Amino acid sequence: MLEIKGLKVDLEDEDKSILKGVDLTVPAGEVHAIMGPNGSGKSTMSYVLSGKDGYTVTGGTATLNGVDLLAMEPEERAAAGLFLAFQYPVEIPGVGNMTFLRTAVNAQRKARGEEELSAGDFLKEVRAKAKDLKIDAEMLKRPVNVGFSGGEKKRNEILQMAMLEPKMCILDETDSGLDVDAMKLVADGVNALRSEGRSFLVITHYQRLLDHIKPDVVHIMSNGRIIKSGGPELALEVEHNGYTDLLAEDA
Amino acid sequence: MAVLDVDVKEGVDQETVDAVAQLSGAYKYGWNDDEIEMDYAPKGLNTDIVELISGKNEEPRWMTDWRLSAYERWTGMSVPNWAMLKLADIDFQDLYYYARPKSMEVKPKSLDEVDPKLLETYKKLGIPLSEQAILAGVEGAVPDEGRKVAVDAVFDSVSVGTTFQKELAKAGVIFCSISEAIREHPELVKKYLGTVVPPTDNFYATLNSAVFSDGSFVYIPPGVRCPMELSTYFRINAENTGQFERTLIIADKGSYVSYLEGCTAPKRDVAQLHAAVVEIIIEEDAEVKYSTVQNWYPGDAEGRGGIYNFVTKRADCRGDRAKIMWTQVETGSAVTWKYPSCILRGDDSQGEFYSIAIANNMQQADTGTKMIHLGKRTKSRIVSKGISAGKAQNTYRGLVSMHPKAKESRNYTQCDSLLIGSECGAHTVPYIEVKNNSSRVEHEATTSKVDDEQLFYCRSRGMDEEEAVALVVNGFCKEVLQALPMEFAMEAQALVAISLEGSVG
Ligand SMILES: Nc1ncnc2c1ncn2[C@@H]1O[C@H](COP(=O)(O)OP(=O)(O)OP(=O)(O)O)[C@@H](O)[C@H]1O
Ligand SMILES: [Mg+2]
Numbered sequence: 001m002l003e004i005k006g007l008k009v010d011l012e013d014e015d016k017s018i019l020k021g022v023d024l025t026v027p028a029g030e031v032h033a034i035m036g037p038n039g040s041g042k043s044t045m046s047y048v049l050s051g052k053d054g055y056t057v058t059g060g061t062a063t064l065n066g067v068d069l070l071a072m073e074p075e076e077r078a079a080a081g082l083f084l085a086f087q088y089p090v091e092i093p094g095v096g097n098m099t100f101l102r103t104a105v106n107a108q109r110k111a112r113g114e115e116e117l118s119a120g121d122f123l124k125e126v127r128a129k130a131k132d133l134k135i136d137a138e139m140l141k142r143p144v145n146v147g148f149s150g151g152e153k154k155r156n157e158i159l160q161m162a163m164l165e166p167k168m169c170i171l172d173e174t175d176s177g178l179d180v181d182a183m184k185l186v187a188d189g190v191n192a193l194r195s196e197g198r199s200f201l202v203i204t205h206y207q208r209l210l211d212h213i214k215p216d217v218v219h220i221m222s223n224g225r226i227i228k229s230g231g232p233e234l235a236l237e238v239e240h241n242g243y244t245d246l247l248a249e250d251a
Numbered sequence: 252m253a254v255l256d257v258d259v260k261e262g263v264d265q266e267t268v269d270a271v272a273q274l275s276g277a278y279k280y281g282w283n284d285d286e287i288e289m290d291y292a293p294k295g296l297n298t299d300i301v302e303l304i305s306g307k308n309e310e311p312r313w314m315t316d317w318r319l320s321a322y323e324r325w326t327g328m329s330v331p332n333w334a335m336l337k338l339a340d341i342d343f344q345d346l347y348y349y350a351r352p353k354s355m356e357v358k359p360k361s362l363d364e365v366d367p368k369l370l371e372t373y374k375k376l377g378i379p380l381s382e383q384a385i386l387a388g389v390e391g392a393v394p395d396e397g398r399k400v401a402v403d404a405v406f407d408s409v410s411v412g413t414t415f416q417k418e419l420a421k422a423g424v425i426f427c428s429i430s431e432a433i434r435e436h437p438e439l440v441k442k443y444l445g446t447v448v449p450p451t452d453n454f455y456a457t458l459n460s461a462v463f464s465d466g467s468f469v470y471i472p473p474g475v476r477c478p479m480e481l482s483t484y485f486r487i488n489a490e491n492t493g494q495f496e497r498t499l500i501i502a503d504k505g506s507y508v509s510y511l512e513g514c515t516a517p518k519r520d521v522a523q524l525h526a527a528v529v530e531i532i533i534e535e536d537a538e539v540k541y542s543t544v545q546n547w548y549p550g551d552a553e554g555r556g557g558i559y560n561f562v563t564k565r566a567d568c569r570g571d572r573a574k575i576m577w578t579q580v581e582t583g584s585a586v587t588w589k590y591p592s593c594i595l596r597g598d599d600s601q602g603e604f605y606s607i608a609i610a611n612n613m614q615q616a617d618t619g620t621k622m623i624h625l626g627k628r629t630k631s632r633i634v635s636k637g638i639s640a641g642k643a644q645n646t647y648r649g650l651v652s653m654h655p656k657a658k659e660s661r662n663y664t665q666c667d668s669l670l671i672g673s674e675c676g677a678h679t680v681p682y683i684e685v686k687n688n689s690s691r692v693e694h695e696a697t698t699s700k701v702d703d704e705q706l707f708y709c710r711s712r713g714m715d716e717e718e719a720v721a722l723v724v725n726g727f728c729k730e731v732l733q734a735l736p737m738e739f740a741m742e743a744q745a746l747v748a749i750s751l752e753g754s755v756g
Contacts, residue, residue, distance in 0.1 A: 051707075051711070053707070078710070092708070107714045
């Protein structure tokens, strides 16, 4: 599904290298987790994969089902099935959450040559999915993320994911700022979407989320590289011992 | 009667040709018969042309004299140059004031000959083919039924002219062309015409007073709530009212009316100068909502061929507790010069102004409002959203004036500018005068660039750059879009998106 090889990325405006050769493969149907110290480049990697401006790829490749991701516009990557749940979801004043969702869903359908979802069908679907995530009707009408609490913003990201039905989902610290019940809701949402044709890359600092969303593989990122990969037990090790030993091992 | 035909369009009848020919001896700038054959009316302006226009409309002498004195006045005036607009000098003697300019005779023979970009826009607005042809000025194009051009595209639910007129008559509402009103309701016209925008007001208004060809007249009797939204579309030949439109709206005591002007579909038009005047009189406890969507041809990307739009719009809240609300969406024209104003004369009267002005490519917009507080406890609110893209210049110019007697009055002004790209400009020019110490004026202004984080967020969800910009800009304009009547709001949203095409990437 997702294949990253030797990915090197610099900041565009500064002479600073952030990713220093990332190798990572997420096969179809699997859930992988990425952990790692603050500032190690996790969010940068997810932004670069989604096509955000401000970075220069200086080496390596990234493909989604064999298609070169890095050559595409952000919206083409989305239509190809890539989704990023933002660490910091963006507020868009004046644009209703529902309008935003519908525009996004139909834009992707159009890009894939599918028919637009009718207003009625869309409404039915969004209501059902919002209900599962305990997002009330009032929140659907409010402007996108404006005045949403931290946890509401994160749940809203998952709602978007559920509506867009992507193939490759990257969740950047979706668990941060969620209370215990909300974390369960989000995890249930993710688990409901797990399927053979869909993969997840879950960026997190805490083992807690991984209790609910069982990862197949856990990667540790440090200083712009994946320094270790292993099974779920790797997350437990981080939880108990922190990164010191792992970093020492790598050095 | 055939002579009652006051259309300003090509194919003017033989009578006009004769009338003009008769005047030709006195016509200073000269033309020969051949030219008349071709053009049907001479270029330029003089008393003969004013008389001719008045005569064609079968106007009474007082009206003709009114026009002539405006013309006298106009000859001594010069073009205002205080606006932040760069424009080529207009040769006012090189314009047509009656009948169609010659170039309009070269009409497209079918939709195949019409600019494909224009057709694309019609398609996006969902306008049926037959109406597209009319809007594009295709030769021989006729509407499906009646002449409700663009009505179906905008107002699905409204039935055609006749039932509409019947219902209005039952309520006692007068809604007709201004030339008809001059003939049929002279007492009302005499009483109100020129009392809000006097014929001496400004260069363009004075010109309009001399040569206005047609326009709308509305009278709402005391205590009547107009049973439907009035729109120029419903009036016969409304699409041909021409470049000097004159509108007079009177809301008598305790009445209410919502009036829609304009069209979301861009109209192909070769008349370069448009100078309309709108006067609104609002008596005690009456309320008027006036909404405009202005989408005249803005010219091509290099700024060639667009329309100059110089409009004087003013509402006079004459009675106590009178209310006016102006809402405008200005997306068209090469040059827009327009300041719908509110004279808050009655005590406790209220004025509101909601505006979206979009300028793309080479467009220039200088627009805003004037709130003149004369009465006690008068209130005004201004919400202006200016969007500039391409190489366009967008200026908000607003005056808030609190007179000595306007005790305890209030104004709130919010003026936001959004820039798309780095070659455009936004300017805010507020004038504030407060001549008493119990009134309060608040002014907030912001200028921002369209936010890259927001655009990326939208694009990461699958929208292309243009869709993302349209969505973000529509969000920016939300407060104003909400002030529009429902049917209009949907169209206006689509229009915002279309106006910004080509502004990114
Ligand atoms: N636009 C930018 N300008 C300057 N520095 C940047 C920029 N983007 C990323 N960085 C730097 O790159 C490094 C990696 O940042 P990134 O956000 O990818 O880390 P992270 O692993 O997601 O951290 P966290 O766990 O705190 O979310 C940091 O040192 C950060 O300051
Ligand atoms: Mg991060």
